[in-house]
Amino acid sequence: MLGDLKTSLGTLLPLIAVTVFSSLVFLTLLKKNHKVKNLPKGSLGLPYIGETLNFLRAQNQNQGVEWISERVTKYGPVFKTSLMGAPTVIITGQAGNKFVLGSDDEIFASKQPKTISEISGKHHLFELTGARYKLIKAAMVSFLKPECLQHYVKHMDDLIAKKLHSETKDRDTVKAVDLMKIVTFDVACTVLFGIHDETIKNDLLRDFTIAFTAIWSLPINFPGTHFRKGLEARGRIIRRMSPIIMKKKEDLTKGIVYPKTDVICSLLALTEDTEEPITEQEVMDNFIMLMIASHDTSANLLSLMIMKLAKDPKIYEKIREEQLRILSERQGANENLTWNEIQKMKYTWRVAQELMRITPPVFGSFRKAVKDTSFGGYDIPKGWQVFWVACGTHLNKDIFDNPTTFDPSRFEHPLKPIPPYAYIPFGAGTRMCIGNEFGRIETLVVIHHLVTKFEWSLVDPNEAIKCQPFPYPSLGLPINLKPILSSSKI
Numbered sequence: 001m002l003g004d005l006k007t008s009l010g011t012l013l014p015l016i017a018v019t020v021f022s023s024l025v026f027l028t029l030l031k032k033n034h035k036v037k038n039l040p041k042g043s044l045g046l047p048y049i050g051e052t053l054n055f056l057r058a059q060n061q062n063q064g065v066e067w068i069s070e071r072v073t074k075y076g077p078v079f080k081t082s083l084m085g086a087p088t089v090i091i092t093g094q095a096g097n098k099f100v101l102g103s104d105d106e107i108f109a110s111k112q113p114k115t116i117s118e119i120s121g122k123h124h125l126f127e128l129t130g131a132r133y134k135l136i137k138a139a140m141v142s143f144l145k146p147e148c149l150q151h152y153v154k155h156m157d158d159l160i161a162k163k164l165h166s167e168t169k170d171r172d173t174v175k176a177v178d179l180m181k182i183v184t185f186d187v188a189c190t191v192l193f194g195i196h197d198e199t200i201k202n203d204l205l206r207d208f209t210i211a212f213t214a215i216w217s218l219p220i221n222f223p224g225t226h227f228r229k230g231l232e233a234r235g236r237i238i239r240r241m242s243p244i245i246m247k248k249k250e251d252l253t254k255g256i257v258y259p260k261t262d263v264i265c266s267l268l269a270l271t272e273d274t275e276e277p278i279t280e281q282e283v284m285d286n287f288i289m290l291m292i293a294s295h296d297t298s299a300n301l302l303s304l305m306i307m308k309l310a311k312d313p314k315i316y317e318k319i320r321e322e323q324l325r326i327l328s329e330r331q332g333a334n335e336n337l338t339w340n341e342i343q344k345m346k347y348t349w350r351v352a353q354e355l356m357r358i359t360p361p362v363f364g365s366f367r368k369a370v371k372d373t374s375f376g377g378y379d380i381p382k383g384w385q386v387f388w389v390a391c392g393t394h395l396n397k398d399i400f401d402n403p404t405t406f407d408p409s410r411f412e413h414p415l416k417p418i419p420p421y422a423y424i425p426f427g428a429g430t431r432m433c434i435g436n437e438f439g440r441i442e443t444l445v446v447i448h449h450l451v452t453k454f455e456w457s458l459v460d461p462n463e464a465i466k467c468q469p470f471p472y473p474s475l476g477l478p479i480n481l482k483p484i485l486s487s488s489k490i
Contacts, residue, residue: 040089040378042071042080050082052218059216059467064363065391068092077392078376084113085219088366088385091375092392094399097421099375100367100388101429105129108386110431111368114219119211119230120292121285125434136278136286137434139266143192144438150339152191153441157337159187160445164453168481173459175476176306180299180446181205187442188295193287194248194262200240204291207233207240211288212296216469238284245283263290290435298439300361300470301352302446303477308355308406309451310458310479315408319348320451327452337445345444350408352443356425357394358406359471364389365427393422455482 045051058067068090071079077092091100100108110126111117117127125137142148163183168174185205189195195204214230221228249268251257259269267286270278309316326341367386374380395403399422400410426433433439450456459478466474 038377038379039381040078040080040376041075042090044080044082044087048082048085049218050085050087052083052085055081055083056216059363059469062465062467062471064467065395068389068391072392076376078378083385083387084115084216084366086113086385087381088387089378089380090364090387090389092389093396094393094419094422096375097388097393097424097428100386101421101424101427101431103367104430105133105370107370107373108367109370112366113385115217115227115230116215116366118219118227119215119234120289121234121281123279123282124285124289126289126431127285135270136267136282139270140263140286140290141434142260142266143263144434146437149437149441153339153342153445154336156187156191156442157445159190160442161449163187164446164449168454171481173478173480176456176479177299177303177472177476180302180306181209181295183446184295184298184302184442185291188291192263192290192294192438194257194264195244200244203240204237207236208288208291208295211237212292212470213468215292234288237288241284241287242280245280245287249280263287293433294435294438296470297361297433297435298442300472301356301439301443303472304355304359305352305443305447306450306456306479307458307463307473307477308351310456311461312406315351316451319351319447322347323448323452326448337448342441342444345448346412347408348444348447349440350411352440353411353425354406354408357400357423358404359465360390360394360425361470362390362425362427363467363469363471388424390424393424396422453483455484456480 043051045054055064055067058064071081071090072092077096079090081088081090091097109129112120112126120126125133125140128136160183163186164179167179167182182205185208186201189201189204195201210233211230214226214233217226217230219227221231245264245268248257248262248264252259252265252268257265259266264283264287267278267283309319322345326344330341364387367388369380369382369384369386372379372382380386393399397403399419401415421428426436456479459480460475463477464474465471
């Protein structure tokens with residue numbers, strides 16, 4: 001018992017010291033803003049910690065929407081709080097989304113909280129501005145735009161079919177979340193980054209899982225904290241990737257590979273007008289950022305689709321009918337999905353769209369005020385974070401009729417058009433997610449193979465959703481699998 005007490009004190013005393021010190025820093029920051037006359041209503045909570053723990057607890061219990069709604073009811077659609085170690089203004093609603101997502105970098109910089117920037121890096125697309133941002137974005141978009149992605153469909157189809165087969169062979173029960181993470185990570189590694197070694201891919205997946213869990217946490221760098229574990233995982237990712245990046249750089253020089261071989265090669269080949277090459281750190285940070293964006297968002301959506309289809313047999317059958325019809329209309333000896341066939345999967349994608357409306361993969365995201373500004377009659381001081389949320393419009397009855405009802409048809413022939421900045425699962429404006437089309441293709445290919453080859457049921461029909469930070473089934477979504485079609489693509 002005495003040993004436990006010493007252990008507890010050893011953990012708490014540094015935290016108390018940091019909290020006291022941070023209180024002084026926090027109060028100093030507020031004092032700098034003493035000229036601000038009309039801050040939004042709300043509570044900044046405890047110094048430094050703010051309302052972070054309360055917010056993360058709500059997320060963990062899938063109560064994030066309620067957490068926002070309670071404060072909107074109490075303070076209005078614009079309110080202040082403190083998250084991830086910094087004072088924050090949360091803005092909800094369509095006009096608020098347009099203000100935050102539609103503003104340029106001179107008002108809101110795409111700067112992330114310390115936990116995110118320290119773990120994912122400070123030189124990636126979510127942090128950059130100006131010419132460097134445009135340069136790196138152009139390189140990534142060159143791989144992710146539809147006219148390029150259509151050439152990857154056959155490769156993605158082969159990868160997904162083989163990985164699903166190898167991971168489900170001779171297994172009656174699997175955890176769907178793990179399965180979807182393995183599949184989407186394999187596709188990202190192979191197609192986007194040219195990483196083929198299975199051992200390296202497995203090690204990277206393990207560390208990316210740790211890092212991603214840590215990006216929404218308090219930035220307290222003590223042993224055992226999520227933040228420390230995330231930083232350690234980042235270090236291991238860098239050590240594993242550095243030799244790979246250096247080898248690709250050498251191969252580029254020798255003409256063995258080319259800028260269009262993969263995203264890493266494309267970044268390594270970049271120069272600005274000043275002929276300043278992209279640094280290895282910039283390549284590394286953008287690799288980490290794009291891996292998270294291209295892998296975990298798809299794995300999340302697919303996990304939720306598997307859960308939904310198990311709970312709603314009518315939707316499962318309708319999707320299966322659409323996918324079988326595509327196969328029956330196929331001509332010739334081609335066994336791979338084609339770009340044109342992907343475009344025929346309209347109902348399947350509407351189900352995905354409706355899932356992302358009700359349970360968006362990204363709850364919201366941060367910006368940082370570059371200068372003093374205002375919105376809705378309230379001042380937003382320079383240096384404060386601004387946080388936009390999807391639920392403010394996704395679940396608004398004035399925008400979507402019966403917003404809590406699952407209805408994929410609302411994306412087929414809507415009774416009223418969806419206004420701009422109202423449906424934002426991929427963000428909006430100039431910083432809209434560049435990987436949304438890649439994610440759409442990957443999702444549709446995976447669902448095609450699942451519904452044409454398997455039936456499944458939930459081991460626990462009452463499994464809850466848990467956000468860390470994406471909304472995943474809390475037990476990993478164990479499912480009972482029953483093959484219904486053998487595959488020739490194994």
